[in-house]
Every structure is written in C-alpha cells, then in structure tokens.
Amino acid sequence: MTMELDVFVGNTTIMDEEVYQLWLDGYTVNDAVRVRMDGGVMEECEASADVLLSDTMDQYRTFQMCERLLHSPSKLGNQLLFQIPPHRQAMLIERYYTFDDGFVREVLGKKLSKGTKKDLDDIGAKTGVTLKSCRRQFDNFKRVFKVVEELKGPLVENIHHHFLLSDKLARDYAAIVFFANNRFETGKRKLQYLTFQDFAFCAGQLISNWTVGAVDNMVEDMDVDLDKEFLQDLKELKVLINDKDLLDQHKSLVCTALRGKTNNLNEMETNFKNLSRGLVNIAAKLTNAKDVRDLFIDLVEKFIEPCRSDRWTSADVRLYLTHYNNSVHLLDTFKHQVVWNRYMDVVKSSINILHVRLDESEGLSCFMEKKKSQRWGSCSSCRSPHSLAPGQTGGGLRDLFWAPTQPGRQQPVGRTHRSGRRRSIRKKDSLIAARGGLPHL
C-alpha cells in the first residue's frame, strides 16, 4: 500500500543504527530497503517490504532533521526538539564524523575549496564511496577546519571540545586540518602506497614538534601553522654538508658507530654524503612554502628510494638514522643541536613509517626479484620499480645518487615508457583504493 503520508514519531527519538549507517553511506531509501531486506530483517520479524520501506523513510527523515544539529554537535546536547539519550547522541555524532580512509586519502592535503568539491564525483567513482557520502565527509572536513582555524589552544583538544568526537577521531581530524592548511602534497604517485593513517601519524609528529604550539601553547593557529622561526633556523643546518670537515667528521662518527651492527655498512658508507645532503637540503629549503608542500615527496625521493635501491631493511634505516642523528651531538663545532633535534625527531619517525609501509606494501621478495632481473618496469604486479626508475622526476641530487649504482643506461627507455606506464598504474591504484573505500560492504 502506498501511503500518501506516513509518519511515526516517538517521544524518545527512535533510531536504528543499521539504517543510520546506510544513510551515512549515502544509500537512497530504495537501496537501503534492499540492503536491509538482504540482511534478513524481514524474516526475523515477519515484516513485509511495505513495513520496511515505511520504517526506512521514517528513519531517513529523522536523520535529515538531525543533520542540522550534527553540524554543531554541542547543540545536540541542549536542543529541545529531539529527546535522545546521551549515549545515542554520542553514537550519532561519532558516526556522522567518521570518514572513509579511501576517501580522505584522496583529498588529504588538498585545499578544502569549492574546486575540490566539484571533483568529488570523480573521487567518489574512484573510491567507491557514494557522492552523497563524499559530500558529507568533505563538508565535515571543511566545517572542522573553519571552526578550529580561529581558535586558540591545542588543535586536538579544540576539535574534541567543539565536535565532541572521540580522541582517536579528533586526532584524525587534526591531521586532516593540518594537512589541508599546509597543503602537503600527498597525491603523487610515489606516495600512493601510503595510507591516511601513515600520514596522520606524521601529522601528529609535525604538530607536536614543528608548529608554533610546540613552543608556545596559547597562540592562535598554534597547531596549524609551522613555526616560521624554526624553519628559518633550519637554514643553519647547512653547515653540516657545506663544511667539508664537519661532513667527514660526521660520516666517520656514524660509520664507527654502525660498524658490526649491519650488513649494509658499505652502502651506508658510500651513500652517506648523498643521504646527508638530501636531508639537510630538505631542511634548508623549508622556508619556501612550495618545498614544505613537497616534504613527503622529498623524503621519499631523497632518502627512501636510495635506501630501497640498496635493499636496506627497515631495521637498517632505523639504525642508520639513530646514529646519524646522535652523532651530530658529538660534533663540537656544530652549534645548532636544539634545532637539529627538533628537525630530526620528526624526520626520523616519518622516514621510519614511510619505509616500513613501503616494505609492507610491496613485499621485499618482489622487490628482490626485480633487482635480479634489473629490468625496470618489468614487474607489473608492483609499483616500486617505477618509482625507482631514474629520471622520472627532476632532482640533481637524486641523479647524482643514482649515477654510481645505475649508470643511467635506462634513461631513454624510462622516458619513452613513462606516460603509458603511468596510466596503467593509475588504474590499479584506483582499484586498490576502491577496495579500501568500501569498508561497510
């Protein structure tokens, strides 16, 4: 029976969590009814499709009416329109602000502007998230961004208080806001293997070390903007590579410390100057907004890729970085220990996580195989060889670095095949992302 009008209102608002999730996922009423039917609710309680439809409509209406309140969750607690028990309110809010990792990965670091919003249908298609759900998530990011932008005090705390989110979710939002504000580049192919959670971890590190808030906790935007003075001070680190004595001294200290602890000592020794130059140059360039954005790419290109090509294990990387960092403290002539620490704390942990993830995402065996064959691009099942292919992105240092081990012989091939390869990679990426983007199925 098709009803002209059909409403059901309870004094205590009645909500079904399953339907709420369907609504959040952007299902239409009819699709939601279908999903529920497949879920077997009907057999459970001898309901008919009519009953299910009417119930779903009622719930959808209720959620739509609640949505306005969910935009400022603190209102939900003292509004009078709906009588909702506190634990349900918390559930409503938490779920409303929960996002799909696949989706957020796509917009991470992008400007939360109208332009990006227009691309949401593409992102939706790519990640398998419905457009409606994309919009909700995007608007959530934007809303949180807008609110915390002008607040004093710690970022996570602010999000926690204004949006009544759980600690975990508040941290994730802090990462999103931080990335959006500094516009870190995360969409490049070389960074594709990283998940949102990896970046969220790095964001946490950056927030607690490099922002204004790391030194002063009552400034506006303290956790959103990087500490300009600090970035300026980073230039001073250049002495580590420019001063020949210092560089050699540093190298020998590191090598001494590493001796006997790793199998890759030779590579480490050979690469020391390149790696060190890479890291210090990244630091020195951070005064440019553009280079800040490329921070993660630079880390991958100038540190992780060289390590990978030498088959460093994650443990090697960790070990190397630890000693690389600690040895600086033994350099008597180096005066910028504090700045160095502040810089390296973040870089160390970030590189660690980036490297570990790379290991996990490819599987070392696959990598080894490719090494053996020495035919770049031949392994179609993984992305790493392409990212290791020389000459794809500019960067003198990297070329320098590559020169000894891969004497540039493949360069022309790499260049001609690049575009085609890229396309195929894209496709695969989106497939993977799509799989990851459907957590509810």
Added chain:
Amino acid sequence: MPGKLKAKIVAGRHLPVMDRASDLTDAFVEVKFGNTTFKTDVCHKSLNPQWNSEWFKFEVDDEDLQDEPLQVTVLDHDTYSANDAIGKVYIDIDPLLCSEAASVISGWFPIYDTIHGIRGEINVLVKVELFNDLNRFRQSSCGVKFFCTASIPRCYRAVLVHGFVEELVVNEDPEYQWIDRIRTPRASNEARQRLISLMSGELQRKIGLKVLEMGGNAVVGYLQCFDLEGESGLVVRAIGTACTLDKLSSGSAPNTNTHMSPLAHGCRSTHNSPVHSACSSQRLSQNFSVSVPTLIFTGMGSGGSVGKEAGPLKTLLRQQTQTALEQREFPFFTLTSFPPGFLVHVGGVVSARSVKLLDRIHNPDEPETRDAWWEEIRQEIKSHGKALGCHAVVGYSESTSICEEVCILSASGTAAILNPRYMREGCLDIGITDHRFEEPSPPSCGFCHIPYDELNMPFPAQLTYCYLCRRQKVPDVLFTTINLPAEAAVTGKGCLIQARLCRLKKKAQGEVNATAISNLLPFMEYELHTQLMNKLKLRSMNALFGLHIQISVGENMLLGLASATGVYLAALPPPGGIQIAGKTPGDLSAEHHILTIQKRINDTIAKNKELYQINPPELTEEVLGSPVPDSRQRSRLFRSHSESSDEVSELDLSHGKKDAFVLEIDDTDAVEDIHSLLTDAPTPTGFYSCNTEIMPGIYNWTSGVQMFTSVRVFRLSNANLTNQGLNKIFTDLCENLLKSFYFKLRSMIPCCLCQLNFTVAVPEEELIQVGGFRTSLVCNETEEQLQFPLELCADPSSANCQPASKASGKNSASVDYGSFADRCSTWLELLRLKAHTIRRGSVKTISSLERSSPLPEGRSRSLRSNRSFGGISVTVVKMTPLSFLPGTRIIKYLGIINMFFIRETTSLREEGGVSGFLHTFIAEVFSMVRAHVAALGGNAVVSYSMKECMLMENPNKNQAQCLINVSGDAVICVRETDQEPTPSTASI
C-alpha cells in the same frame, strides 16, 4: 485586583539569523498579558542574547489570570523597516494559580512560529502572587485542580465524587472572518491559536465555578474538545467529573495504586453480563427530525432466580445510591478506573448518536443550540442507563465528527451501579468503611453481576450463575468502556480487538445527506458490534474493556472503527465457538468449503487459546448446579444488510455447547466477512497490545516507556469501490499500521503496547476540493512502551513472568475520496482497481492506540531527571497516555497541560512533502510539551493524549496546514523503591 503576575526574560539561545549581512540577530522580547505589553532592551548582534530583564509586573484579575495566556514574542529589531517576528511562546499560567501545583515556571521554551516552526529557545521566569479574595460573586475559580487522568490521581484520595460537569464555549473561527482575506497566514494562525487558548482558559474557569458550586475542589477525567465547524464557528467543550480530593501523605500513596496491585491471578469460574449498546435517534436541526430505531445488542439468556442473600442488599444499595444520584441532572462519570469498591455492578455499554446540521452560531454568548444538542444526547444516555437498571454511567465520553455542514454527535459510556458511599456527604471515614462495608459479592466478580431485574430484562440476554461465587447471575458477554477493574479475576491475557467498517453513501447536501447518514448509522453500529462479537469469540474471550466506537463521516462514506481490549473474565461463562452454517444444503462444493472454513476457525480458536493462555478450569454443567433451561438454544446471527432493520438483533447465544455462535453464509459478503475475521494477523511473539491502561494478565512493568504518534494518510482511488473493497483497504491499513509498530519496536521485545488509541478521519470536503479531490486515509497513532527488566523475565517462580511493558498510542486515519478522473488514475493503478469516478467524498477515521512493551536485558532506562551532554543539561521528560508511569511513583501533580498549535507551510516540497512537514511538526509539539513540563519542574506527562491532528494539504500550491491539540497532566515522579513504604494490602 487579586493577582500579580511577574515575568522575567533571562536569555535566548540558538536564535535564527535574521540579518543576512552580519549573520546575526538584534533580538528583543515583548511580553504581553491581557492588554499590557512590556519590552526588553534590544540585544544587538547575537544569536545567544542575554537580556536579564527586570521583573515585568502585571496586576490583573484572577479571572484574566485563568483565561489569558502569557504571550512572549521574540522580535528582530530593525531600524528602518518593521521589526520581524522570530516567534512566540504562549505560557499557560494556570498551574501557578493552584497552591498545590507548581510555584514557579522557569526554563527554556522553544520559540515557535506558525510558519517556520521552532526557531531557537528562550529562558523565561514566571511567578504569580495571589491575594485572597472573599468576594462571593467572583467569576474566577482559582484553586480548582484539573486532571486529565480518568481515575483518582495517584497521590490523592477521593473524599467525595460529586459528579458530572460540562461546559461549552462558542466563538467565530478567525480563519473564516472577513479579515482573514487581507491578513497574513501568520497573523491568522496566531489569532486562532490565541483565541483557542483564551477559550479553553475561559472554559476551564467556568467549569471550575461549577465545581466550586457543587462543593468540590477538583475535576478529574477532564476532557476538552474542539469542534471546528468551519463557517458556523468554533466550539470548545469540556466534560469532567467533579470531586473533592484530599492529598495523601506520601507514605499512604500506594493505597490508591490500585492498578499496580492486581489481586487475582487465580481463575476459578466465569460469569458474563450483557451489553447494551444503543444507537439512538438523530435529529436534524430546523424542525426536521428522523428517528432511528434504537438497537440493543446483547447476549441473551433466560434466568433462574437471583441469589437470595444478595437480593435485599442490592435493593437497599440501589435506593441509597439513587437518592444520592437523583439530585443530579446527569449521573455521569468520566472516570474509567475507580477506587476499590466504587463500582458495584456493570450493566453494559450505552451509546447515543445524533446527526445534526450545522448552522451559523448567531449569538456566541448564548450557545443554546449546541447545549441543547448535547443535552438531548445525555438524556438519551441516561434513559438507556435506566433501561439497564443502572443509575449511573461511567467511562463516559463525547465526541463529534464533522463533514461540511453535517455533524455527528456521539456519546457513550458504561451503565453501572455505584457504591453510594462516595457520593454521600459526610462520609469521610473511607478507610474504615472499606473494611466494614459488606460487599454483596466478592470484589473479583461483583461488578459482573447483572444490575437489572432478570425477570424484566431490557433486552434478551442469557444469564448464568456467576462462575466465581455461584450466587448471582451474570450475562454471557460483557462490553464496557472502562478499564478493567484491578480486582477483577482474569484468565490468561488480554488482546486488542478491532472492528473496522466502511460504508459508502451517496453524496448529498443538507437534510438529504443528514437523513442518509442517519439511516446508515444503526447498520454500521450493528455490524461493528457483530464483528467485535465474532472476533471476541474467535479469541475465546468473553468481555471487552475500553470499548471505543468511532464513526466518522466523509463526503461519500462513513467509517466506523471500534477498538477494545478483549479479556476472559473468570466470572463469566466460557464463550462458545463459532459455527458456520450454509444456507444452501446439498451443494457439495459449498459444504466442503464450509467445512474448511469451520476447520480454520476451530484451529484459530485453539491457537488463540494457547496464545492468550486461556485455560479456564473445565466446569461441567452439573457442577454449575442449575443449568439454564434453554441453554441449548442455538444462536443465529443475521447479517444486517441483508435483513431489514426490524429483524435486527435477533442474536441468541447458547452456552454450554461449544457451537454457540452460528455464522450463516448466505451470500458472498458473508464469506468475505469470515475471511476478514480470519485474516487478522496475529501479534508477533513478544508483543502484546491493548487499548486499556494496563494489559490484563501482565503485571510486571518496567519503567522503560516509549510513547509515540504515528499518522498515515491513504489515498483511495476513485475506482469502483464497493463496501467490501473499502473494508479490505481499511482493514489492511489498520493491520499494516500495527505491523509496522511491531517492526519498529522489535528491539524492545518483550513489549506491550497499551492504550493503543486509533483515530480515523476523512479530511474535510473543502480541502479535498482544494487538493484536487483525492482520497486519503490518515492514521495517527501514539503509543508507548514499557519495558521489563531482565530479572523479572527470568524469574522462574512466577508463571506470569512475561515482561510487560506498555506503550500508548494514538492513531488517526483519514480517508478522503476524491474524484478527478485524471488525478485518480495514478492511484487507481497503484491500487489495481478499476477506474471509476466518484464525484467526491471523504472518510476520516481516527484511532488511537496505546501500547506497552516490556524490555528485557536491563535495557530499561533509568528515570534520571537530567541528562547532560556537552556540559548543558536538558531535563528528560517522559510522556505517557497512561495515568501512571510504571516503576515510578507520582509525588506531585503540577497542573494540566493543554496546548493547541497550528503550523503552516508554503514550501511543502522543501520540507520533505507532507510526511516531512508533519514529522517535524509532531516532533516540535512533543518538544514544546516537554519544555513546558520541565519549566513547571516536572519530569513526566501522564494521561497524555493528542486530541486533534488535522492536516490539510495542497501539494499543487506547495502548501499545507496542520492543527494539533494535546493535553495531559504534568507530574513529578520518582523511582519506586524496591520496597513500597506500606504494604499494598491496604488497597483491597
């Protein structure tokens, strides 16, 4: 100058943005009472203004205090143009006028606008200082307490029950005044809201005066209704029962908790008693009168003799009571539950209906016509009561159904004999009389005993000796409009029984129309009764409680909906089965068919017996002693529409043999009927439903209560609808509604829906015209569930350990029939009915339900008065149509809540269509009720009911309007401690 009203505006929050440029609002507040207005300062550029105004003082007569609401208007200041209204709050200050109720109103109120709905909240503080006035000629009645609760309120003791009070007030409807053509919809709606608020204040005051005259101090079972008569005006009428109440100290409160202490679980034997339902004459105004034969339905029987010991006592009792009651014009009581011992015998249902033609009310100050109409009906009820040998009518209620200029007035109640001691002056020692008073029969069956003289029965009924006490006669079936008395012995569980009926009628105007309706009424009533009886038998039950028959009139159809709770009373005889008889013997296929049906019926009866746990001890007739002589007589049921009306109620029942009830299949209609009888979907396991306050047979309630309202509109196609087709649609609609309740509340199993209250309506004719002539059926329903804690469920020691919970609901359905062929064609397809054009017509059905649900798994929520989230707390207010909240004790009544709201929209599509519009509106009404209760300091509303829910829509113009009237009693309740302070034995 007997009163000083003080108001203070504290702050606002969540105000809407009124200035687009700044995204802010410059708000200020106007406080108006009577003709005096005060203003606060403008709070510039804030959505959360803090006014913290001074105390605005109004010095007014207490008469005005009773009539007028305090009107708080929030506006946006505009330097150049007129100030924009944000919204209003009407605060009824009546609760402050009674010393025992609330002392201050303080809290956040939603700011309501009739076009935009709720727009922010405002914090207001209101106080009243009353001076004593000894003027004897005063027109006010401050201090008289009003209760919607139709029983003696929990923390009071009835010293004296004075009797029936009624009043009606008439005015022109602002919506129909000439000025409405030029003013904005907002102004018009506000004028209407204000007028109704004023009228109900005045009505309450006048009733209060009557109560004071009678020497009472309270009105219980206060029932106020609006009749929107359109052109001819607006009538607000109310009835109630005047009482003198004494406040109980909290320690003795449980004494009145009679509902909560069911005495008899045992089932020994059964009795029955007659039903007398009468559909009475309809009169048309303007010297035109049609009289309709009065129908009396009953079980029939023949008697032996009255129990001898009881005889004289009964007479004595009757004399006493009669003297007490004779002084009264109408010995009516709106109560549905009574203190123990109040109800002596119950006769049966009495009802009267009358069809009237509305005409313009010429002189609003002298509403004589309307008074006279009701007077007539009450007289008729009184005489029906007399015919049943009863001197009083309890569970009395009145209602109307209006379609264009035709109006059906209905009244119904239960004829009864009351214990005179509550009505005599100077008999205050109730506690003692309680024990001293010799009941003529044990309380568990006494009320079933026939009140009338069996040699001189008002209708044919079949009498047997009471199955419990064996001393007095009881009828075989008992229908009543009251709640099941707490002391009654019941076997098994109860269940909701509904009879639904649609009857087409020709479209007509004026008197012809009225006559047509008059002629249809008795048949409808008869058929509803037959359906009820059949369904009752099918469930192996023998009594109906809380019977409510609603007949709604529409353009081209009449809708009848009868709801009641069936139970098996241990005192009445077991019901016989149903036997199918064919009229054409010899036809083999027909006989086979009949056999199949018979088998299905028998199976259903057996299944129902199990389902409702009806297993009375087998009583052989020898044990009964004196078998009723002609008990073998077969009963036969003639279908009314195939018989002429003078043959009508020849329904004789036999008991003793199981084939007491014979259904004759004489035509296809009858087959249909039997089908519909059998198609009532069974309640899913874990659910119980009833339309009375408590579910018979379930005694463990949890405090988890959920009240809800549901409204459905169904559009009928203009197809060639027959009575049967309509009946089926109507039945499906009701069944579907119940099914969706069960589905929605599935997480609360075990769950009991109580006070399920269905209302059906066919939207008005004019609306249909505007809307393009459509048919729609609206169901609106409120319900409530109570949940049981797991411990109770798991308790192995009690056989009856199913958790019971309740919910109450109200359900209104309306059907309108429309007729433009093109429009209807779509609907027609949907309904798969043949296209046919019916000019226009409408049916409106309204029903209301109450349900309760027991919840296991410790899901029952605690009744904490505050929930806090995000640092600010909002008081949790429970709402229930019951007169109590299970698991809690009411410690204070704060006053009556009676609110009327109009909501209109000109952007129907944007608000999600009619459903979205109404959904929002109902949610808003709930929130406003909660806010008012919270401001009075309360945490619950009991006896809540949505009296009116009228929806008018015009999707073509993207418009809709809705009117809602709600009422209830604001109370403070506290969780019942595990041990009640005093043992409940005192209540017997």
